[in-house]
Amino acid sequence: MIKQIMNKLFLSCLKASELIEKKMHVKLSFTEQMQLKAHKMMCEACTTYEKQSLILEKGIEQHLNQKKEAIDLEQLKKQITMNLNKSKS
Amino acid sequence: METTINLSLWVETYTSDLYSWAFHKVSDSELAKDLVQDTFLVAAEKAESFKGESSPKTWLFSILNHKIVDHYRKKVNQPLALENQALSDFFEADGGWQESRKPKDWKEVDDEHLLDDNEFQKVLKKCMDALPDKWNTAVKLKYLTEKNGDEICQELDITPSNFWQIVHRAKLQLRDCVEKNWLNN
Numbered sequence: 431m432i433k434q435i436m437n438k439l440f441l442s443c444l445k446a447s448e449l450i451e452k453k454m455h456v457k458l459s460f461t462e463q464m465q466l467k468a469h470k471m472m473c474e475a476c477t478t479y480e481k482q483s484l485i486l487e488k489g490i491e492q493h494l495n496q497k498k499e500a501i502d503l504e505q506l507k508k509q510i511t512m513n514l515n516k517s518k519s
Numbered sequence: 520m521e522t523t524i525n526l527s528l529w530v531e532t533y534t535s536d537l538y539s540w541a542f543h544k545v546s547d548s549e550l551a552k553d554l555v556q557d558t559f560l561v562a563a564e565k566a567e568s569f570k571g572e573s574s575p576k577t578w579l580f581s582i583l584n585h586k587i588v589d590h591y592r593k594k595v596n597q598p599l600a601l602e603n604q605a606l607s608d609f610f611e612a613d614g615g616w617q618e619s620r621k622p623k624d625w626k627e628v629d630d631e632h633l634l635d636d637n638e639f640q641k642v643l644k645k646c647m648d649a650l651p652d653k654w655n656t657a658v659k660l661k662y663l664t665e666k667n668g669d670e671i672c673q674e675l676d677i678t679p680s681n682f683w684q685i686v687h688r689a690k691l692q693l694r695d696c697v698e699k700n701w702l703n704n
Contacts, residue, residue, distance in 0.1 A: 443610060445614060448683055451683055451686045456668040456679075485633060486643070486693055489639075490658055495662075509556065511530055514530070
């Protein structure tokens, strides 16, 4: 019972971690911000979760910005031209 | 006849730019090649509708961009059977962390340090590849589309709450995988 009330007021860890992800994409509503803040003050696991989730975000971004592999553009052009001719006939 | 001449010229002129853009958006060279090919096939089909109001380049890029959005829309809207089971793997029925899945403190290193660590990068890559396709796409979308959450949802036809939930599950799994594989090294 107490747990249920606490969850309503301060969010469950499930909900809090979801808001942490949401926050990285859009601005949270005022209520959501307050709830998340209160939750993190009491919950070490979710505070850690947020810190690590941010590290992962940076890692993902870095990973995506890696240099592109060199491909054979001439080969690609040839292939496209071939397919274009095929689709015509 | 005229369009044929144009097209082969366009292939010669624009393939390189189209490919660079496609790769930037999907970060997969095979996929990027396919998208560029498809772009020209569509261009061939719709050649009559090109009225020369915009430059060929603009026209081809708009086709390519449609192809890219289509690709992501398909991925994100794929049904995924595991989905419901996944949250109960991480949380108790009351919404608290499962003891075994509770985020643990990682080694005492700052972020920058961690991200420069080759081993960590390797683990992260491995764990990203291990995610179901749809989740993998969801966590990358922000960087690939350079759009905010609302715009992503609009473009891909998914409800925002659904999108956070996908990202949430993906990140839970990713974090857990990184922790297990990296800390145990």
